[in-house]
Amino acid sequence: MGGRLLLVCRLLVRDLRRRRTETVLLLLAISAATATLTLSLALDGALTQPYERTRTATAGPDVVATPSAAGPRALAALAPLTTAPGVTAHSGPYPIGYLMLTARGKTVQAVVQGRDNSPAALDRPAVTNGTWVRPGGVVIEPTFANALGVRTGDTVDINGHPLRVVGTAVTAARAVYPRADWRFGPGSPLVQAAGLAWVDSSQIGALAGGRPLSYTLNLRYADPRVSTSFTHLSTGGIEYTSWVQIAEANGRLVKRAHLALLIGSWLLTVLAVVSVANIVAGRVADQRRRVGLLKAVGAGPAMIAAVHLAEYLVIGLAAAGTGLAAGWFAAPALTNPGAGLLGSTGTHPPALRAVVAGTALAIAIAAVAALAPVLRAATTDTVDALANAATPPRRRGWRVRLSRRMPTAILIGIRVNARRPRRARLVMVNTLITTIGLAALLMGLAQNRQVKLGAAQLANPQSARTLQAMLLVVVVLCVLALINAVVSTWTAVLDARHPLAVARTLGATPEQVTVGMAVAQLLPATLGVALGVPAGIGLNLVTTPGNLRYPPTSWMLALALTVLLTVAVLTAIPALAATRRPVVDALRSTPT
Incomplete structure (x- = not known):
């Protein structure tokens, strides 16, 4: 047992040293998926944690009461609630x-609220920049200020009164822009989008210009569970807003x-x-002769599978660490206060959950992707493995008759795909996933972001x-898809050296061979x-409610043409390089 383990370790180290480029590509591929999962977990936690921190830091209320009346009648309606x-x-x-x-x-x-500098038992907005309210100044909620x-230092106008922006602050007593709930007047049932601002309480009457003012009262209950019963509750001429509603409204900013x-x-x-x-697939195909040699000296299918799977599992574990680290350090930038997350200076994903999920994902990707080709190599006949021959295309009469009428370049491309059908399917899936991401991004760009x-x-x-978030995903998708395309085209050209050399011997020109490889992709x-x-x-259409633009x-047509042109160029470059090699050298270097 010890000797077999030592052999597996030696072959593992040898393969990693000899195929450094492929190892790096595998690391990048698995790390990208793991990092994205980590970011998703971080943003999942950001939906609630920042509001909870803000509510604690600002002494957020359990319930906010707003009467439908205005002026003295509003104050009279709120007075009994305090006791x-x-x-x-x-x-x-x-x-x-x-x-x-x-x-x-x-x-x-x-929505402009009048406040003063006296300490409050509940709802003490936390200043994030500048100072708190003073006469002649206004404090604006940060998301609203960004929009x-x-x-700080700029001048804004409220109902014809110029005020200097003296700071920005966050609160847990009202939802952030654009869900601050602007109304046409106290008690109005129509709620519209708005931002939140604070001014000195001595000035709000003058700013309103004689219009009746509404009032809000912040309440805290002995039993925190009581506040959940106030969700969407309006009774006795008073509308109650629970902290749960406010948290949900803020969470919508990052939910999509x-x-x-x-x-x-x-x-x-x-x-x-x-x-x-x-x-x-390319590595296993390149290692088929070694599989034959191992079988020739007595290694069984289990030993062959262990030799190959160990390599990919080690790479998967290394990629899990790389992806988790990348997602961990990138998470604060994605969940910063600019995203409308109150009180958040950057949210990390839950450590244990991220490690378990990321490691499981990385190992699963490596195992699932490697299992089929590894088992195929382990069950291959020893003589076939030593010969290292490709899958012979299935010949059908109608296919032969159809091929007689095809141009040489197209015929070469179809034959290359017939020899390696699995590679062609991988190219299709690679292009499909990339196009889905790019098309979804174009749909996002077409929406009204106002x-x-x-x-x-x-x-x-x-x-x-x-x-x-979509741009982040699409950039990673494109990088990974580009790596896939480069690997696929290069391995396809290397694998088809002998058939292409035979085609050139029979009269195919280098241009036809190049076009044929492009057609194959x-x-x-x-x-x-x-x-x-x-x-x-x-x-x-499925994930975004409402009417979509x-x-x-022309955008979609340009997308399709760009993707196909990229594939063609990536294929043509290695194909042209291969055609410069003399036919005799290609025939000698490839086993038949």
Whole structure:
């Protein structure tokens, strides 16, 4: 047993040293899928953790009460709530004005709350930049400030009154832009998108210009579970908003981005399996003579399988570590406060869950992709393994008759695919997954990424974050697909050296051979593109609610042509290099 283990380790180290480039490609392929899964787990945690931290840091209330009345009647309606059974703390009532804010030439809806510098028992907004409210100044919620394009020190106008932006702050008592719930007046049932701002309480009456002010009261209960009963509750002329509703509204900002990363991790997993299978198939085909030698000296199928699987499992474990590290360090950048995540300076994924899931995924990818070719090599006849012959194409009468009418280049391409049908299927899947990702990205770019706030429009942070996640996934998809294409075309050219040399001996020109290799890759790639474009569009239709805008047909046509042109160029370069080699050398170097 010890001798067999030593042999496996020696062959493992030898293969890793001899095939360093392929080993690096395998690491990249599996690491990409693992890193994307880690980012998805990080964003999953970011849906709730930042709000919880903000609620703790700012003494967020359990329930926010807003009466339908205005002025003194509103204050009278809220007064009994401060001494209601179960209430342990309260703050306010604070005046609220549904006003219009102008910044950089755009006039938008804003929920303006009057506050002062006295400490509050509940809802103490945390200043993230600048200072807290003072006369003549305004503090803006950060996501709203980013959409407006204003910074501390700029001047904005609220209902004709110029105010200096003295800072930005976050709160757990109201949802962030664009879900701050602007109304046409107190008690109005119509809720519209808006941002949140704070001003000195002594100025809000003048800013409202005589319009009646609404009020909000923050409440905390002895039993935290009581607050969940206030979800979507309006009774006695008072609307109650639970912290659960606010957390859910804030979570929507990254919910689609999380879904995009989750679907992207599935696509990357499939593409990683294709990549690993492609590389493994080339490695196993190159090692068939060694398989024959091992069998000739007495090694059984189990030993052959162990020799090959050990290599890929070791690479899978190394890739798991690499992918987890990349996802861990990239997660804070994806879950920063610019995404609308309150109180978050960057969220890491849960360590144990990420390690278990990432390691399991990496090992599964390596095992699933390597299992079929390894078992095929282990069960191959010794003589066939030593001969290292490709799968002979199945000859049919109708195929022979059809081939007589085909141009030489197309005939060469079809014959290459017939010899290695599995490689052609991998090319099709590789192109399919890549096209799905690119088509979905074009669909995302075609959507309206603006929020209407009255007569003006501002950027939608939800769409921006979703698009950022899609771009991340598509970039990784394209890099991995490019690696797959390079590996596939290069191994196809190397594997077809002998058949191509025979074709050149029979009169085929180097140009025909080059075109033939391009055809061999383009045939399955065309099918992948044809299926990928509608699949990418359908993916958006399934995952995105509401009416969608479709990109111009020219965009999709350009996408298809670009993908196919890339495949053709990547194939033509190694094919041209191979045709420069003398036919005699090619025939001598390849076993028959």
